[in-house]
Amino acid sequence: xxxxxxxxxxxxxxxxxxxxxxxxxxxxxxxxxxxxxxxxxxxxxxxxxxxxxxxxxxxxxxxxxxxxxxxxxxxxxxxxxxxxxxxxxxxxxxxxxxxxxxxxxxxxxxxxxxxxxxxxxxxxxxxxxxxxxxxxxxxxxx
Amino acid sequence: xxxxxxxxxxxxxxxxxxxxxxxxxxxxxxxxxxxxxxxxxxxxxxxxxxxxxxxxxxxxxxxxxxxxxxxxxxxxxxxxxxxxxxxxxxxxxxxxxxxxxxxxxxxxxxxxxxxxxxxxxxxxxxxxxxxxxxxxxxxxxxxxxxxxxxxxxxxxxxxxxxxx
Numbered sequence: 001x002x003x004x005x006x007x008x009x010x011x012x013x014x015x016x017x018x019x020x021x022x023x024x025x026x027x028x029x030x031x032x033x034x035x036x037x038x039x040x041x042x043x044x045x046x047x048x049x050x051x052x053x054x055x056x057x058x059x060x061x062x063x064x065x066x067x068x069x070x071x072x073x074x075x076x077x078x079x080x081x082x083x084x085x086x087x088x089x090x091x092x093x094x095x096x097x098x099x100x101x102x103x104x105x106x107x108x109x110x111x112x113x114x115x116x117x118x119x120x121x122x123x124x125x126x127x128x129x130x131x132x133x134x135x136x137x138x139x140x141x142x
Numbered sequence: 143x144x145x146x147x148x149x150x151x152x153x154x155x156x157x158x159x160x161x162x163x164x165x166x167x168x169x170x171x172x173x174x175x176x177x178x179x180x181x182x183x184x185x186x187x188x189x190x191x192x193x194x195x196x197x198x199x200x201x202x203x204x205x206x207x208x209x210x211x212x213x214x215x216x217x218x219x220x221x222x223x224x225x226x227x228x229x230x231x232x233x234x235x236x237x238x239x240x241x242x243x244x245x246x247x248x249x250x251x252x253x254x255x256x257x258x259x260x261x262x263x264x265x266x267x268x269x270x271x272x273x274x275x276x277x278x279x280x281x282x283x284x285x286x287x288x289x290x291x292x293x294x295x296x297x298x299x300x301x302x303x304x305x306x
């Protein structure tokens with residue numbers, strides 16, 4: 001098998017597991033997310049915390065080993081983004097949208113998987129939103 | 143007495159139990175680590191949303207080298223999420239479930255989520271799980287902001303009588 005295919009296969013399997021996790025934790029249900037945001041059920045903290053702890057162990061152990069990933073030769077590293085105004089303003093806009101709808105990108109795709117066809121509204125909205133962002137960045141000359 | 147009080151608090155904070163949340167979260171983490179260890183890639187669902195647009199948009203913004211070089215695996219990741227969640231419900235015979243959240247909330251919320259996650263460079267998976275796991279200051283700030291704002295907005299929504 002070509003190396004590129006192996007990367008896609010590994011990513012697909014990881015995606016499957018990721019989708020199962022979202023379904024098990026009921027993040028596929030906007031109602032459950034809204035229950036958290038209205039502070040009636042704090043379960044979402046356990047989901048984000050559980051995911052972050054497992055990922056942290058994997059990220060840090062691999063990064064400290066100084067090795068590279070077998071399928072790409074890419075050196076293990078951590079997720080770094082510049083902390084700027086965009087990160088803050090983006091967080092505010094995302095928060096408003098999340099509070100209104102109870103959906104976020106990964107959960108919306110998993111929700112589609114469990115047959116929640118109405119979530120298409122959210123997915124179309126998110127794609128449209130990403131277009132608006134791209135259009136604004138383009139007109140700003142980025 | 144103290145133990146009973148703690149137990150009461152747990153029941154109040156987690157009326158639907160804790161196990162499926164914690165286990166589901168850890169499974170999500172396993173998916174992230176699987177991809178990371180094999181490829182070195184750090185996933186994020188909202189970035190995948192944006193790079194997929196590069197397949198058809200002619201805008202220079204979407205034709206960035208970074209988007210084009212990662213769009214294949216990012217799209218495969220999204221397809222994996224959909225099929226993974228679908229397989230889980232089918233294997234367990236849970237049956238279809240449809241939300242009662244109004245379509246207009248999903249649409250308006252979706253547009254804001256699309257703009258906000260792209261401007262903010264990540265979402266619940268990118269910043270919330272992978273960024274926090276990386277102990278990234280940008281992610282910590284982003285998560286505190288979007289959680290705080292979402293909690294306020296969800297309460298306001300409830301307050302004006304929009305249910306669920």
